[in-house]
Amino acid sequence: MIKHIQDAISYGLYEDFRAEDSTLVAGFHECFGEQLDCEAFSSWPDEKEAGVLHLALGEGKQFKISIEEEQTRQLDIPVESEIAKMSRISKAGKAKDYYDVHDTIVVDGITFEIVGIGHDIDALTGRRNTITLRQVDHLKMSRINPNSCPDGFAASELDKSLINSPLSWIPASILPYVREVSKAYVTCDGSIKVMYRKLWVFSESEVFGSAIYSPAEDGKRYEAFATSEDRVADDENGSACYIWLRSTYAGNSNYFCMVGKSGSSDYYDANSLSGVALGFCI
Numbered sequence: 001m002i003k004h005i006q007d008a009i010s011y012g013l014y015e016d017f018r019a020e021d022s023t024l025v026a027g028f029h030e031c032f033g034e035q036l037d038c039e040a041f042s043s044w045p046d047e048k049e050a051g052v053l054h055l056a057l058g059e060g061k062q063f064k065i066s067i068e069e070e071q072t073r074q075l076d077i078p079v080e081s082e083i084a085k086m087s088r089i090s091k092a093g094k095a096k097d098y099y100d101v102h103d104t105i106v107v108d109g110i111t112f113e114i115v116g117i118g119h120d121i122d123a124l125t126g127r128r129n130t131i132t133l134r135q136v137d138h139l140k141m142s143r144i145n146p147n148s149c150p151d152g153f154a155a156s157e158l159d160k161s162l163i164n165s166p167l168s169w170i171p172a173s174i175l176p177y178v179r180e181v182s183k184a185y186v187t188c189d190g191s192i193k194v195m196y197r198k199l200w201v202f203s204e205s206e207v208f209g210s211a212i213y214s215p216a217e218d219g220k221r222y223e224a225f226a227t228s229e230d231r232v233a234d235d236e237n238g239s240a241c242y243i244w245l246r247s248t249y250a251g252n253s254n255y256f257c258m259v260g261k262s263g264s265s266d267y268y269d270a271n272s273l274s275g276v277a278l279g280f281c282i
Contacts, residue, residue: 228263
């Protein structure tokens with residue numbers, strides 16, 4: 001490896017190495033035990049330390065090589081997390097260039113699926129430069145409310161918990177990148193109201209495309225929910241479970257709509273335990 005570095009310096013190849021023609025390629029695998037996985041990389045001499053060369057090898061990989069001592073070590077620099085990368089790309093309005101609906105990301109062992117790109121509007125900027133994700137496994141069980149909820153989901157015990165105790169529901173590494181969006185919700189008498197949230201559960205019409213057991217539509221269906229299988233999510237034991245929706249059942253504030261274990265539409269008593277499939281935007 002050092003011979004290749006010395007050759008590079010001798011020939012003045014400090015910048016814009018190409019993976020296909022660089023003299024460093026053969027030695028890199030030998031020294032670091034991995035193949036180059038980027039199309040191009042660059043190298044430059046240290047401004048203060050003689051005989052020291054820096055290599056930048058794609059995103060998050062940077063090496064500092066001491067030629068005089070014939071030692072190599074990887075710099076202890078922060079590596080951009082996948083969720084941070086997703087946030088950066090979505091805010092730049094380029095999400096569709098990098099991601100597709102149904103792509104997944106795993107954080108702290110929990111899987112989140114992209115269910116929409118540009119579906120929701122960032123409440124702060126008014127732009128649709130968002131990626132909407134849904135938790136699809138390790139769902140926690142909760143009731144929506146201990147008694148009737150005539151004012152709808154925004155008045156429920158579950159919604160208050162999502163607002164006041166977000167770290168009980170979502171990994172801490174995700175929370176800084178979550179953006180507030182507006183979400184409609186329907187009450188049992190058919191009134192449509194709007195709430196602004198960072199964490200929520202989906203509505204019946206967002207999942208099924210229409211009002212089935214709820215009195216009116218409260219949101220447009222996300223692209224990801226085209227089939228029954230697409231709507232299924234698993235509990236903490238890895239089994240498909242009933243999933244709460246924020247739409248109130250028509251004419252009875254004791255009940256809320258839900259997704260059945262097979263992905264079909266259903267409803268049940270708000271005081272019962274069912275899965276909470278979190279929705280949020282990055």
